[in-house]
Amino acid sequence: DAKTTQPNSMESNEEEPVHLPCNHSTISGTDYIHWYRQLPSQGPEYVIHGLTSNVNNRMASLAIAEDRKSSTLILHRATLRDAAVYYCILNRDDKIIFGKGTRLHILP
Amino acid sequence: NAGVTQTPKFQVLKTGQSMTLQCAQDMNHNSMYWYRQDPGMGLRLIYYSASEGTTDKGEVPNGYNVSRLNKREFSLRLESAAPSQTSVYFCASLRDSYEQYFGPGTRLTVT
Numbered sequence A: 001d002a003k004t005t006q007p008n009s010m011e012s013n014e015e016e017p018v019h020l021p022c023n024h025s026t027i028s029g030t031d032y033i034h035w036y037r038q039l040p041s042q043g044p045e046y047v048i049h050g051l052t053s054n055v056n057n058r059m060a061s062l063a064i065a066e067d068r069k070s071s072t073l074i075l076h077r078a079t080l081r082d083a084a085v086y087y088c089i090l091n092r093d094d095k096i097i098f099g100k101g102t103r104l105h106i107l108p
Numbered sequence B: 001n002a003g004v005t006q007t008p009k010f011q012v013l014k015t016g017q018s019m020t021l022q023c024a025q026d027m028n029h030n031s032m033y034w035y036r037q038d039p040g041m042g043l044r045l046i047y048y049s050a051s052e053g054t055t056d057k058g059e060v061p062n063g064y065n066v067s068r069l070n071k072r073e074f075s076l077r078l079e080s081a082a083p084s085q086t087s088v089y090f091c092a093s094l095r096d097s098y099e100q101y102f103g104p105g106t107r108l109t110v111t
Helices: none
Strands: A009-013 A018-023 A032-038 A045-050 A061-064 A070-075 A084-092 A102-107 B004-007 B010-013 B019-025 B031-037 B043-049 B064-068 B074-078 B087-095 B099-102 B106-110
Touching: A009 A018, A018 A032, A018 A084, A018 A102, A032 A061, A045 A061, A045 A070, A045 B099, A070 A084, B004 B087, B010 B019, B019 B031, B019 B087, B031 B064, B031 B074, B043 B064, B043 B074, B074 B087
Parallel strands: A009 A102, B010 B106
Antiparallel strands: A018 A070, A032 A045, A032 A084, A061 A070, A084 A102, B004 B019, B019 B074, B031 B043, B031 B087, B064 B074, B087 B099, B087 B106
């Protein structure tokens, strides 16, 4: 199974950008990189995904290293509502395995 | 469009009892999933189904069985519940291989 490594927790100040790192050194050529987040007492929700190129959507940006062995989720301006657990996942043939994720704390 | 629905929302079982968790999606997605989440932990994949009529084991399949009844429905059965199966169970479906939609979860307690 495709594995990812993330820091257990991170802190950021409100209204500042947040960079959440993820290592996936065993990624294969067809694995998509997905990010999800889980707010307290809710199921996970999709944030963004990518294969090789950097991606932007209304929630976040995804920066993918040239060798694809790491990626960074960027929240451009964190709010208190962004406090959640963020999961970096490799989708290999639609078998989607979550790791432990990074718990993001936002300081007012 | 209800998305992914799960029943029941809460359940208490005694050790050794059996039950089936139901999941349905109305988005015409091919792939469906069952995860469990223990307190303070990440999600662990129990079983998944890439298409109607197929099921595959995930990380923690022991003690569970699944049925992909049709494209809409994917059920999870506990034949003989154990306290170690106390958890929150999430069902999900997958759109276009990149976006999973999750149900609200079933909170199961086994005493």
